[in-house]
Amino acid sequence: MDYSTLRRQITFMKKSFFDQGYLDEQFNQLEELQDESSPNFVEEVVALFLKDSPRLLTNIEHTIGKYPQDFHRLDSLVHQLKGSGSSIGAVRMKNECSVFKAHCNDKNLEGCRRSLQRMKREHATLKQKLESYFQLLRQVAPREHAVNSRK
Amino acid sequence: MADASAFPYGLRVLVVDDDPTWLKILEKMLRKCSYEVTTCGLARVALDILRERRNKFDIVISDVNMPDMDGFKLLEHIGLEMDLPVIMMSIDGETSRVMKGVQHGACDYLLKPVRMKELRNIWQHVYRKKMHEVKEIEDHDSCDDLQMLRYGFEGFDEKGLFMTVDSDTTRKRKDVDKDHADQDSDGAAAKKARVVWSVDLHQKFVNAVNQIGFDKVGPKKILDLMNVPGLTRENVASHLQKYRLYLGRLQKQNEERILGAARQDFSNKGPSENLNLRSSFQEQPSNISSGYPHASQKIQGQNSVLDSQLEDTKRTIPLPVSDKCINSASSVAESQNVVGASPLGGVLSFKGLPVNQDRKPSETMNLGCPAWNGGVPSKQFMQYPKHNHARCDLLGDYACLPKPDLEHPIAPGHLFTPPPLISMSCSMELDTRNFSDVKPGLLDCLKSFSPALTCTVDSISAQLSDSVVTSADADRKFSSVEGLPSTNFDQTSNQCALVRSQEPSIICGTEFSSLTEELPLYPLQGVSFENIGLGGIDLFHYNDAMILSGLQSNWYDDQDQFASETIDYPLMDGCLFA
Numbered sequence: 001m002d003y004s005t006l007r008r009q010i011t012f013m014k015k016s017f018f019d020q021g022y023l024d025e026q027f028n029q030l031e032e033l034q035d036e037s038s039p040n041f042v043e044e045v046v047a048l049f050l051k052d053s054p055r056l057l058t059n060i061e062h063t064i065g066k067y068p069q070d071f072h073r074l075d076s077l078v079h080q081l082k083g084s085g086s087s088i089g090a091v092r093m094k095n096e097c098s099v100f101k102a103h104c105n106d107k108n109l110e111g112c113r114r115s116l117q118r119m120k121r122e123h124a125t126l127k128q129k130l131e132s133y134f135q136l137l138r139q140v141a142p143r144e145h146a147v148n149s150r151k
Numbered sequence: 152m153a154d155a156s157a158f159p160y161g162l163r164v165l166v167v168d169d170d171p172t173w174l175k176i177l178e179k180m181l182r183k184c185s186y187e188v189t190t191c192g193l194a195r196v197a198l199d200i201l202r203e204r205r206n207k208f209d210i211v212i213s214d215v216n217m218p219d220m221d222g223f224k225l226l227e228h229i230g231l232e233m234d235l236p237v238i239m240m241s242i243d244g245e246t247s248r249v250m251k252g253v254q255h256g257a258c259d260y261l262l263k264p265v266r267m268k269e270l271r272n273i274w275q276h277v278y279r280k281k282m283h284e285v286k287e288i289e290d291h292d293s294c295d296d297l298q299m300l301r302y303g304f305e306g307f308d309e310k311g312l313f314m315t316v317d318s319d320t321t322r323k324r325k326d327v328d329k330d331h332a333d334q335d336s337d338g339a340a341a342k343k344a345r346v347v348w349s350v351d352l353h354q355k356f357v358n359a360v361n362q363i364g365f366d367k368v369g370p371k372k373i374l375d376l377m378n379v380p381g382l383t384r385e386n387v388a389s390h391l392q393k394y395r396l397y398l399g400r401l402q403k404q405n406e407e408r409i410l411g412a413a414r415q416d417f418s419n420k421g422p423s424e425n426l427n428l429r430s431s432f433q434e435q436p437s438n439i440s441s442g443y444p445h446a447s448q449k450i451q452g453q454n455s456v457l458d459s460q461l462e463d464t465k466r467t468i469p470l471p472v473s474d475k476c477i478n479s480a481s482s483v484a485e486s487q488n489v490v491g492a493s494p495l496g497g498v499l500s501f502k503g504l505p506v507n508q509d510r511k512p513s514e515t516m517n518l519g520c521p522a523w524n525g526g527v528p529s530k531q532f533m534q535y536p537k538h539n540h541a542r543c544d545l546l547g548d549y550a551c552l553p554k555p556d557l558e559h560p561i562a563p564g565h566l567f568t569p570p571p572l573i574s575m576s577c578s579m580e581l582d583t584r585n586f587s588d589v590k591p592g593l594l595d596c597l598k599s600f601s602p603a604l605t606c607t608v609d610s611i612s613a614q615l616s617d618s619v620v621t622s623a624d625a626d627r628k629f630s631s632v633e634g635l636p637s638t639n640f641d642q643t644s645n646q647c648a649l650v651r652s653q654e655p656s657i658i659c660g661t662e663f664s665s666l667t668e669e670l671p672l673y674p675l676q677g678v679s680f681e682n683i684g685l686g687g688i689d690l691f692h693y694n695d696a697m698i699l700s701g702l703q704s705n706w707y708d709d710q711d712q713f714a715s716e717t718i719d720y721p722l723m724d725g726c727l728f729a
Contacts, residue, residue, distance in 0.1 A: 033176070038179065045172055048172045052171055079216055083241070087176055089264070
């Protein structure tokens with residue numbers, strides 16, 4: 001794939017993230033933070049999130065199993081995940097967290113369980129999309145430099 | 152980029168968040184604002200960092216929900232111990248949560264996702280606090296303080312304070328800058344009077360509150376009674392609020408303590424008093440409040456007061472005494488340990504406090520008062536003139552001390568009487584007021600004192616003031632002091648006097664700007680314990696340990712119950728010498 005095609009693909013992909021509600025404005029903010037001193041900032045942050053969030057999901061799952069009636073604890077765990085998701089602009093995950101919290105409020109364990117399953121799916125989808133995205137980005141990056149140096 | 156030392160460039164921020172992703176993002180954002188960032192993933196670690204390097208940070212940003220410690224608790228601790236502005240963050244913007252943040256003392260509450268422009272403006276909280284300090288100093292004291300503060304503030308006002316990094320904030324900043332410039336252009340007087348709640352001022356405040364009746368106080372009434380030129384109703388209102396919070400905390404602690412304390416046996420002890428004191432000190436949870444009010448016999452482990460208090464989120468006393476402080480006293484601190492090292496994270500290392508056996512004027516404590524990076528020397532030396540028994544003139548100073556609130560006898564379970572001695576224990580300097588150097592630092596220190604401390608101190612001072620006055624007459628009865636158990640001061644009158652005088656001295660001591668909050672009373676500082684007979688040395692030890700040390704030593708004179716009272720102050724020490 002040539003460079004311009006790659007770039008187009010990247011742009012399109014990113015746009016779809018927003019259109020389909022996977023990411024929000026926060027992602028743009030991250031991109032704005034990226035600069036010479038941290039040229040891969042966005043990728044690093046996303047990687048950090050993808051690395052840390054499974055732990056949170058596991059915690060939630062364990063808690064549901066071990067302390068099924070401890071909604072306060074569950075709420076607190078989901079709150080963490082929600083906050084984490086907000087860091088990269090993971091809208092769908094954030095929303096699902098809100099749903100989960102509502103179930104906690106209602107002390108609806110079954111609702112929580114279902115919500116958790118959805119969250120895991122959202123997480124997996126987001127992870128896959130973002131990883132592809134950054135893969136593409138990496139492909140154009142070296143060329144970027146090359147292009148710039150020619151200017 | 153402009154001069155790095157120009158405010159707010161280089162603002163030293165501590166970010167606390169258990170989420171690694173946010174921590175990374177915030178760090179990046181703050182760096183982009185040209186701030187100096189330190190990140191921390193655990194609240195407890197953050198507290199340790201702050202305690203160790205209290206004066207190395209200007210502001211703290213913390214998440215509300217953290218696994219190891221509730222963000223609000225951390226907030227309280229920081230406010231009390233270090234008196235740094237704290238900004239809370241959360242993804243949850245519910246009004247009740249935000250309100251809770253404000254109630255616990257947060258100077259701002261940001262919603263996640265946090266934006267750059269919000270972070271760019273956080274310097275205002277730091278500046279505002281400094282302004283308050285300056286004001287108090289101006290109000291209260293002489294030019295010395297003012298000069299010191301001014302000097303400290305110089306960076307703020309005169310240089311290019313407001314560096315604008317991006318256009319939208321530029322305009323805002325410029326305007327502000329201009330305003331400040333205009334104000335400052337007037338010179339010394341330009342600075343708005345910032346109220347520094349020094350010990351004296353706080354005493355007046357407490358006095359006024361007592362006079363009016365704690366239940367009926369209102370800022371206006373207090374202001375009128377205090378009759379301090381330049382003091383505004385707003386100053387009083389905010390101070391009153393802090394005082395109330397402080398008292399509330401103390402009360403709770405006291406109530407718990409009283410039960411235990413009441414049973415303490417404060418018999419006089421001989422040379423071993425010191426030991427007693429120490430131990431008692433340690434046992435007693437630092438309930439500063441309780442220590443004091445229960446004056447009566449609670450000397451119990453006052454030490455613990457500091458420690459325990461510090462540890463406890465309720466401890467108001469956290470005195471983040473910088474390491475530099477108190478390093479002079481060696482022996483004293485050792486035994487004591489409590490005070491300095493503990494909760495405050497060892498900041499207060501009062502260890503070094505020399506025990507003065509002989510009346511030497513001035514034990515100096517190296518107080519590492521945190522200083523705004525404006526140039527105020529971080530190390531402040533407080534000279535604690537030994538209280539010279541002969542120096543009855545000191546007593547005269549105490550006249551200004553608020554009288555103990557008779558309506559609120561220090562009985563178990565009672566909160567200290569309102570009249571806080573604000574003390575910044577730094578006041579120990581009776582004779583040599585070297586505060587000019589120290590002041591700025593002290594102010595900082597003071598700020599860090601939690602109200603609780605101040606309260607305790609106050610109460611103590613209040614009590615002491617009472618006694619002090621009487622002591623002049625060689626009246627050793629402390630019974631006059633409210634709530635204080637009537638100790639048998641038959642021991643040397645000197646001692647008695649000492650005790651008493653100490654108190655006031657402490658109170659009258661320097662102005663501690665931080666008194667605004669619950670400054671812990673550092674009564675002990677400077678109090679010369681020479682008078683203390685046997686206990687002299689002992690007392691002295693306690694001196695550093697506790698802010699109250701001054702008090703303590705006094706107390707130990709008789710080895711009485713009062714000892715416990717002083718114990719309460721240890722916390723204060725921490726505070727003072729942040």
